[in-house]
Amino acid sequence: MLKQQVGYSLLVGLAAVLIALLMLDDPAEQQALFMQVRATQQNQQLIVIFPELRSSTQIYGIEVLDVATGQDVLLMRDDQGLWYAPEMPDGQAEIPALQIDQPFVESAVLAINLLAAEQQYEFEPDDRSSFGLEPPAYRIRFVARDSAGVSYAPVILEVGDANPNDTAYYVWPQGGTHLYLIPKPTIDSLLRMLSEPVQALPTPASSALKSEVTALLL
Amino acid sequence: MHASPLVNRAAVASWASIVGAVALALAGLLFLLQGEISTWVFALVVIGVGSLALWVWWAPGEFQAWLAGRQTQYGTTSILVTILFVAFVAFTYVLIDRANLTVDLTSRQKYSLNAPTLDAIDRLEQTGFRVRIVGFFSRTKLREQEAADLLLRLYEGEGGDRIEVEYIDPDERPEIAAQYGYQPAYDGQFFLSVLASDGEPIPGSVPIYLGGPNERDITTGLLTVASAGSFKVYFTAGHSEADLAQIEATGISALRTSLTGQGIIVEPLRLLEATQTGIPEDASAVLIIGARARFTEQEVQAIDDYVQRGGRLAIFADPPLVDVGEATLTNTFLEEGSPFSDYLWDEFGVRVQPAVVVAPDLNLGNQFSPIVAMIASHDILTGFEDAQIVMRFARPLELVSAPDARQGQYLREPLLYSSEGAYAEFDLERMTGSRPETILDGEDQRGPLLLGVTIRRSLEFQQEAQPRIVIIGDSDVLQNDYVSNFAGNNVLWSDTVDWLTGFSQAVRFAPISDPTTLALVVSSQQRTTIATITMLLLPGIVLLAGGVVWWYRRR
Numbered sequence: 001m002l003k004q005q006v007g008y009s010l011l012v013g014l015a016a017v018l019i020a021l022l023m024l025d026d027p028a029e030q031q032a033l034f035m036q037v038r039a040t041q042q043n044q045q046l047i048v049i050f051p052e053l054r055s056s057t058q059i060y061g062i063e064v065l066d067v068a069t070g071q072d073v074l075l076m077r078d079d080q081g082l083w084y085a086p087e088m089p090d091g092q093a094e095i096p097a098l099q100i101d102q103p104f105v106e107s108a109v110l111a112i113n114l115l116a117a118e119q120q121y122e123f124e125p126d127d128r129s130s131f132g133l134e135p136p137a138y139r140i141r142f143v144a145r146d147s148a149g150v151s152y153a154p155v156i157l158e159v160g161d162a163n164p165n166d167t168a169y170y171v172w173p174q175g176g177t178h179l180y181l182i183p184k185p186t187i188d189s190l191l192r193m194l195s196e197p198v199q200a201l202p203t204p205a206s207s208a209l210k211s212e213v214t215a216l217l218l
Numbered sequence: 219m220h221a222s223p224l225v226n227r228a229a230v231a232s233w234a235s236i237v238g239a240v241a242l243a244l245a246g247l248l249f250l251l252q253g254e255i256s257t258w259v260f261a262l263v264v265i266g267v268g269s270l271a272l273w274v275w276w277a278p279g280e281f282q283a284w285l286a287g288r289q290t291q292y293g294t295t296s297i298l299v300t301i302l303f304v305a306f307v308a309f310t311y312v313l314i315d316r317a318n319l320t321v322d323l324t325s326r327q328k329y330s331l332n333a334p335t336l337d338a339i340d341r342l343e344q345t346g347f348r349v350r351i352v353g354f355f356s357r358t359k360l361r362e363q364e365a366a367d368l369l370l371r372l373y374e375g376e377g378g379d380r381i382e383v384e385y386i387d388p389d390e391r392p393e394i395a396a397q398y399g400y401q402p403a404y405d406g407q408f409f410l411s412v413l414a415s416d417g418e419p420i421p422g423s424v425p426i427y428l429g430g431p432n433e434r435d436i437t438t439g440l441l442t443v444a445s446a447g448s449f450k451v452y453f454t455a456g457h458s459e460a461d462l463a464q465i466e467a468t469g470i471s472a473l474r475t476s477l478t479g480q481g482i483i484v485e486p487l488r489l490l491e492a493t494q495t496g497i498p499e500d501a502s503a504v505l506i507i508g509a510r511a512r513f514t515e516q517e518v519q520a521i522d523d524y525v526q527r528g529g530r531l532a533i534f535a536d537p538p539l540v541d542v543g544e545a546t547l548t549n550t551f552l553e554e555g556s557p558f559s560d561y562l563w564d565e566f567g568v569r570v571q572p573a574v575v576v577a578p579d580l581n582l583g584n585q586f587s588p589i590v591a592m593i594a595s596h597d598i599l600t601g602f603e604d605a606q607i608v609m610r611f612a613r614p615l616e617l618v619s620a621p622d623a624r625q626g627q628y629l630r631e632p633l634l635y636s637s638e639g640a641y642a643e644f645d646l647e648r649m650t651g652s653r654p655e656t657i658l659d660g661e662d663q664r665g666p667l668l669l670g671v672t673i674r675r676s677l678e679f680q681q682e683a684q685p686r687i688v689i690i691g692d693s694d695v696l697q698n699d700y701v702s703n704f705a706g707n708n709v710l711w712s713d714t715v716d717w718l719t720g721f722s723q724a725v726r727f728a729p730i731s732d733p734t735t736l737a738l739v740v741s742s743q744q745r746t747t748i749a750t751i752t753m754l755l756l757p758g759i760v761l762l763a764g765g766v767v768w769w770y771r772r773r
Contacts, residue, residue, distance in 0.1 A: 014302055119357060121390055130393040164388040164395040165356055165402045181389055 046116040049173070049180060050155075053144055056110045057081060061143040061154075064193045067135050073193045075105055085198065101200040104192075111189040112142055117180035118168055131170035131179060132161025140190055159187060231277035238269030243761065251753050331372050335437045339377050341444035348413040349443055350382040351436065352398065352425070356389050359406045366406075366431030373436065381440075382413070398425050406430065410439040412446075424479035441724070446481025449502045449719055455486040457551060460508035460693055462486075467699035470507060473711065476701075482721065489517040497524040502719040507534045508693030509551040513558040522561065528683035530718035534693040537574045537613040539646045547646055566673045567618030567625035568689055574646060575612040575667055575691070576656050579639030582608045585656075590669060590706065591637035598633060598672065598688070598713040605706030607634065613691035614642040614667040627676060634670030634690070642667055672717070688714050 053059070060077040072091055075083045082097035083105045128134040136158035145151045160170040168181045245262035249255065274281045322330040331339075342349065351370060355363040363385055370383045388395035388405065398409050408428040411419040419425070426442055429435035453462055462484065465471040477484050487497065487504060493516040497504060504524065513521075525531060538547040552559045552570045563569045577588035590607035593599050617630050642663040643649070643656045673687040690710075694700065700707040716722045 014306070119389060130391075161392065164392050164400045165405055167402075168389070170392075 046118065047120055047180070049115040049117060049182075050112065050144075052146065052152075053113050054147070056106060056113050058146065059109050059112055059142050059144045062109055062112070062193075063139075063141040064190060065139040065141075066194055067137060067139055071194055073198060075100070075193075075198065083198075095199055099199050101198055104196070104200075105198055108190050108193050109142075111186050112140075112144075114186055115171075115180075115182060116186075117171075117182050119181040120178045121181075123172060123177060123179040127179070128160075128172075131172070133158050133170065133172055136160050136172075138191060138194075159191075227276045228280070231273045231275075231280065234269040234276070235273040235280075238266045238273060240761075241266035241269060247753055247757065251749055329368070329372075331376060332433060332437075335373075335433060335440075336376065338437050338440045338444060339373070339380070342377070342440055343380050345444050345446070347443050347446070348380055348382075348417075349377075349440065350384055350411045350413055350419065351408055351428070351439075352411060353383070353385045353408045353431070354388045354395065354398070354400060354404050354406070355385055356387055356405050362406050362431075366408075369431055369433065369436075408436065408439075410436075410443065412443055424475065426479070442480055445721075445724055447483055448724070449481070449721055450483040450485060450498075450500050451477055451715065451719065452485050452487035452498070452501050452504045454489055454504065454506045454509065456488050456490055457506075457513065458508075458510035459506065460696075465698070468694075468697050470693075470696050470698065472698045472701050473507075473696060476712065477715065480721065482715075482719075489513065489520060492520045493517055496520060497529065501529065502721075503530040503532065503715065505532045505534075507532075507696060508536055510536075510549050512550045512553060512556040515557045518557045518561050521558075522565070525685045525687070526683060528685050530686045532688040532690075532714055532718060533570075534690045534696060535570050535613055536693050537611055537646070537691075538572055539574055539611070539649055562689070563618070565624060566628050566687065567621045567630060568671055568673065569616040570689065570691060571614045571616050571642060571644075571663075572646070573614055573642040573644045573663070574649070574656075575609070575614055575636055575640055575669065576643050577637055577640040577665075580637035586611055588612055588636050588640055588669075590634045591640075591666060592635040593706075594632050594635070596631060596633055596672065598717050599706070599709055600713075602706060602709045602713075605709060606704050607695065607706035607710055608700055608704050609669065609692040610694035610697075610700075611692065612636070612669055612695075614663065614669065615671055615689060615691050617668065617671065628673050629676045629678075631672045631674075632668055632670075633672055633688075634668070636665045636667040636669055638665045640665035640667055686718055688718065690714075 061075070063072065063074040065072045072088070073085070074088055074092065075085055078084050078097055080097070083100045083102055084097040085092055085095035085100065087094035138159040140157040140159065141154055142157075143151060143154045156174040158172045158174060160172070162169055162184065163181055166184075168183050169187045171180045171182045171187065172178075173180075241262045245259050245266060248259045248262065252259065351373065353363065353366060353370070355366075367383075367385075373381050374383045386394055388400050398404075404427075407430060409425040410428055411425045412423055414420045426439050428439040453459065460470045462470055462474045474484050482502070487501075492498075493514075497520055501524070504521070521529075521531065533552075535552050536549055538549045538553060550556070552562070554572055559570065574586065575588050576585050578585045580589045580591055581587050582589055587608060587610045590609065593603045593605070593607070595603070599605065614636075617632070618625050621628075644661055644663070645656075645659075649656055669692070670688070670690040673685075673689070675681045675684060678684050695707055696711055701711055702708075
C-alpha cells in the first residue's frame, strides 16, 4: 500500500515538474511558432476568393482597365444573358450582343469564378508600392448577384506586379484586408479582353444565314 | 430455448468494449498521422464512444468491476506511467532541439563543418565583419528549406553573433527580393550580405551570390568577405585612360562595381608619381585600360621594376584610330617606336600593331565591331569557349616567331582570335576625314588575327618571381553595356582579374569530407511510408500480438 502511494506521489511530482517547465517556456513564442506552422500548412492549399460565386451567369457586368494607358473594356449582360458593350462617354462605342464573341467573354468571366489564390498576406496600405499597387497595373471591376437575384456590391480587384518567381500576380480586392497571389493564367485570361477584340468577326456561314433569314422575313 | 452466448447482451457489450477501445486507438493514431480530424478520425471516434457507451449501458456490472478491479488499477498506473514517460521523452527532445545540440556520428563527419570552414569563421571574427546569410525559399521549397537549415544552423551556431541566417519568401517580400537582384532561378538559393553596425546590410553594398545550400559555396562566400581588403587592384591614370566613374553604357564603372563587390580594393595609379616611389607593394594587379597617350621611359621603367618582382599587368589597348571619320589619328598609346611598345617587344616578344581589325563576316552591326571567333584553351575563359565576345575598334597583336634569349624566358599563350574573313587594315589614313573607307589590299594582314595573349615565365612554378601579363587589343570589350549584355565579355573580365591576382585560389574552399549537399530531403511518398510503418504498422503489430495473447488467455 505504501509502495503504491509512493509511486503515485512520484508520478504526480514528475507531472508537476513537467507542467512547471512548460509554464516557464515562453507561451508567446510557442504560439508564434504554432501560428507559423499553421500558416505554412494553410499556404499549401488554394484559397477560393469568391466562394459564393458558383456560376459565371451570376456575374452580369465586368470592366477591365489598363491603368497606365487608360484602355478600358466594359461589358454587361442583357436580359437574355448575352454580353454587350454599352456606350461609354469618351470611351468605347456601343457593340450589340450579336457582334460580341460570347464564348470568348464567357471564358474570361469564368476566370472570376475560378479566382483562387496560392497565398494570401495581411495587407497594409503602406505596402502598396512593394507589390506594384501604387498605382496598380490593371483594375478589374465586376458586379454579380446571388442565386435569388440580389446584387452584391461591386467588387474592384487591383492587379499589381507579377511575383518574383513570375508565376502569379499580386491582387488586392479594394478595401480588403488581404492581398492575394493569384496564378498568372487566371488573371491573363481576364486581361485578354484588353489585348484581343471582344467583337466576333463575321464568318461566311453567319453572313449566309443572316441573308437567308432576311430573305425569309421579306 | 437459450440464446447463443455469442449474441446475448453481455457478450455484445463485451465485444463493444473491445471495438470501442480499438476504434479510439485507431482514431488517435490516424489523427497523429494525418494531423487533422478527418472524416475517418471522426467516424472512428463516434464508433469508439458509441461502443463504449453501449458497453457501459448493457453491462454496467462489468464496467464497475473493471473500474474497481486490480487489473484496472494496475492498468491505470501503467497508462499513467507510459503517458508521463512519453511526455518526458518528448519534452527532453524539445529542449535538446532548442539548444541546437547536434552530434555527428557518421564516419565521414558528413553533418559537421569542415576545419577550413571553422578557420573561415575565425577569420571573419578576426576581421570584425558581421554577415547575414539570406536564403530565398518560396512556399514550394519549404522541404528544401528544412534540409538546408540543418547546415545553416551549424554556421549560425559556430559563428555566434557574427553570422545570422534569414529565410525569405520572395513572394511575400518582393521588395527585399528585388534588393538582392532575385530571379526565378534563385528560389532555394543563398546570398551573403555584410552588415553595418546597425545590423542592416551596408548601404550600397552588393550582396554576394552564394548558390545552393552547400558548405563549399557558403564557406567560399565567407572567405570572400574575410579576404576583403587583402586584394588591391590599381588602374593607371594620366594617359586619358577609360574612366572608372563613368556610368554610361560606354563607361567602365561596372568593373569597379564587380571588384568592390568581391571586397577587392580599387585605386587609381598615377604612373608619373610611381616613377619616384615605384608601383606600390600591395598591388595585386595593375590595369591599363584604354590609354590614349604614350608612356614615358620612366613610366615604362616603373612598370618593368614591378613586373620583374612578380607583378601582374593587364593592357587593354585601342588602335591609333579610335573612331571612324576622325580627322587625325588620336591614339599614341603603344605607337610604333614608343618606349612601351619597344619594351613589350624586346622583353616579351609581343607587339600591338598599328592597325584596325575589320570583320566583314562576323561582327555586331558593323565591320569594325568584330565578334571573337575562337577562344584558345586557357585558364581564362575555361568552360566559356563558345561564349560570344564582342569588340569595337580592335587592334591586332603580333607574336615573335623566333624569340631571342630574353624573349625566350616567357611563355606567350594566344587567347583570342578573329574570324578568318577578318583582316587588319594598316592604312588608317584612309579612314580619317569625311569619307572613310577600307578595303582589303596587299598591305593588309588576313585573318584569323590574334586579338588577345597572355604572358608568363616559362616553368613559372620554379621561379621565385612569377609575373603575369594579359594584353587584349581592345578596351571597349570592357565597356558597361558589353560586360552586362555579353557573357563572354563578362567572363573575360572576371577571369582576367582572377588569373592575374589569384583571387579565386585564395577564397576557394574545397571540403575535406563529402562535398555533396546534405541528402536529407525525403519525398512526400517516402514520408508517408515512414509514418505508416512507425505509427501504424509497428504499433499495430504490438496491438495485434497483445490482442491474440489476451484472447488466448481468456479462452
